[in-house]
Amino acid sequence: MKKLILSMALIGATTLAFGQKKVVRSAEKNFKSGDLTAAMADIEAASADPETGSDPATYLLKAQIETKMFGSDSSNTASTVETGRTALATYNKALEMAGGNKEEGLGKDIYTEDMPGVPDNLRPYSIFTLKNISFDKALERYNAEDQEMAYEFFDLAGEIDLTDTTVHYNAGFIANELGKFEEAKKHFGYLLDVEEYNKLTVYYLLVQILSGEEKDPEAAYNIIMQGREDYPDDKVLAEYEIQLLLQLNKMDEAMASIQEALKNDPNNAGILLRSGYLKEQAGDMEGALADYKKSVEADPEFYDGNYYTGALLLDKSMKILNELSALPDDEWEAKSQSMGEEANVHYKEAVKYFEKALEIKPDNAEVMIILYQVHERLKNTEEVEKYNKMLIELKGPNWLDNI
Structure with a gap:
């Protein structure tokens, strides 16, 4: 009697297991025919069963059903993304249950290459099918100007x-445009790990995020130094390095970098300007002025070069006049004419640089005011009136009261 009861129990277990396997086969059949609702109901039942639910192949089929559901959802909304992420989690669960080896067994099936454009019945519905469908949906959303979903x-x-x-690159670029800077850094970071990839643009973008958006010059400098190792001759990275060294107040290192950069690129206006700035900070005014003038010679349309040259010439004039005003009366009488004329020479020279700066930025009120004041000093009545009219148009009749 006990043997009979045992036999009946075994038959029942076998029948139940066979029944659940039949459910898996039904799920597969419905998956292939496109009845995804029925397929999902079948596979949910199979995954809840102790036997078929412990088989990683059950979860591979479930992931494939979810992938096809993901692909068939043309709304391409947040819920579509959620379906895709669910499918990815199921693929990962199947791989983990199968031992985690992507090269053989079920792992090889999960990571079978997918060729876009082949008929649906020939697609492997692997994890790479999920990736390719997601890529296509990203492009569709991007072309529809829905950057968030792209x-x-x-x-x-x-x-x-x-x-x-x-x-x-696409993910990082769009994230950066959307102000998702942590996300942008994540994707750009993956690109830096790809040895054969041309990373220059990625380094530029990372530096802009770190130094500009996140106000972290130290982190930006570290990225630049990593970039300089990969691209030692890149002129843009060399300029970024100098700019950040100045920002970090590392003057000696900045000057060394400037000198090295000028050996390779002696006519780089931006680097010449920074060289002049460092010399000015160190008190070498003549050296600074020479470098500022060289930056304008290298690029006559360089606004900063023109502005800095003019400003330093004005500074020279002011120092002469301040020195004159500090003299005792008898010395002032003896030197006022010669020192005044010397100051005016620098004022006159400054005019051409500020005029060029204004030509480059014609609505710059600051430069107009400087030219108004310099011409007033030089008693150039017509020029004073010209800039007065320009400033009235730009800032109103009471502009003088606001400076």
């Missing part, structure tokens, strides 16, 4: 493949 789909595709440079 980013989400690119981000999902990137989570599947950390080495796909197109996916991560």
Whole structure:
């Protein structure tokens, strides 16, 4: 009797297991035919069963059903992304249950390459199918000018493949545009790990995020030094390095970098300007003025070069006049004419640089005011009136009261 009861129990267990396997087969059939609601109901039942629910193949099929549901949802909204992320989690669970090896067994099936454009019945519905569908949805959203959702789909595709440079550049670029700077840094960071990838633009963007948006010059400098190792001859990174050294008040290192950069690029207006700035800070006014003038010679349309040159010439004039005013009366009488004329020479020279600066930025009120005051000093009545009219148009009739 006991043997009979045992036999009946075994038959029952076998029948139950067979029944659950039948449910898995039904899920597969419905998956292939496109009845995804029925397929999902079947696979949910199978995954809840102790036997079929412990089989990683059950979860691979579930992930494939979820992937097809993801692809068939043309709304491409946040809920679509959620379906895709659920599918990814299921693929990962199946891989973990199968031992985690992507190269053989079920792991190989999960990571089968997917070729976009092949008929649906020939697609492997692997994790790479999920990635490619997500990429296509990202492009669709981007072309529809829905950058928020384009980013989400690119981000999902990137989570599947950390080495796909197109996916991560697009994700990082859009995240940066959206102000998602942590997300942008994440994707750009993946690009820096791809050895053969041309990373220059990525370094530029990371420096801009770190130094500009996040106000972290130390982190930006570290990224620049990493970039300089990869691209030692890049002139833009060399300029960024100097700029950040100045920002970090590392003057000696900045000057050394400037001298090295000028060996390779002696006519770089930006670097010449920074060289002049360092010399000015160190008290070498003549050296600073020479470098500022060289920056304008290298690029006549360089606003900062023209402005800094004019400003330093004005500074020279003011020092002469301050020195004159500090003299005793008898010395002042003897030197006032010669020292005044010397100051005026620098004022006159400054005019051409400020006029060029105003030509480059024609609505710059600050430069107009400087030219008004210099011409007033030089008693150039017509020029004084010209700049007065310009300032009235720009700032109103009472502009003088507000300076």
